[in-house]
Amino acid sequence: MSEEKTKKNITVFGQETEFDGEIEFTDSLVITGKFNGSINATGSLEVESSALCSVTSMKAKSIVISGNVTGPIEADECVELCSGSCVxxxxxxxxxRIADDVDFEGSVSMVDSEPSGELFSLVSDEYKSAIVLKSNNPK
Structure with a gap:
C-alpha cells in the first residue's frame, strides 16, 4: 500500500492536443502539443520539444522546458531549460539550469528556500493589526 502512495499520476497532452484556459494539478503534466492560458500546480511540469506554450503564468513545483514557452515562469524548486528550447x-x-543552445529572453530572479527572519517581521503592519484584532474578538 505504501508503494501506491508514492506512485504519481502523469498526464500527457499529446502533440495533437490544443488546450486554452486554466489548469491546476498536483502530480505531473507533460505538454507535447499547444497550450494557451495559465498553469498553477503543485506538481512537476515538462514542456517537450514539440510543445508551444503561451502563458499568462506558469507555476509548478519543478519545470523542465525543451520546447517553446512565452510568458512568466515560476517554480518552487527548479527550472531547467534544455538544449534547443526557446523561452x-x-x-x-x-x-x-540553462543548457547550451537555449534561446532565452527575460530576467531571472533567484528566491530563497525559506524566508529569513521572523515570520511576523515579514508581514505588513496592517496584517499584524488584523490578526491582533481577530484574536481579541472572542466568538
Missing part, C-alpha cells in the same frame, strides 16, 4: 519571459525559482 521568452521572466523566470523565478530557487534553482535554474
Amino acid at each position: 521568452k519571459g521572466d523566470i523565478s525559482s530557487r534553482r535554474i
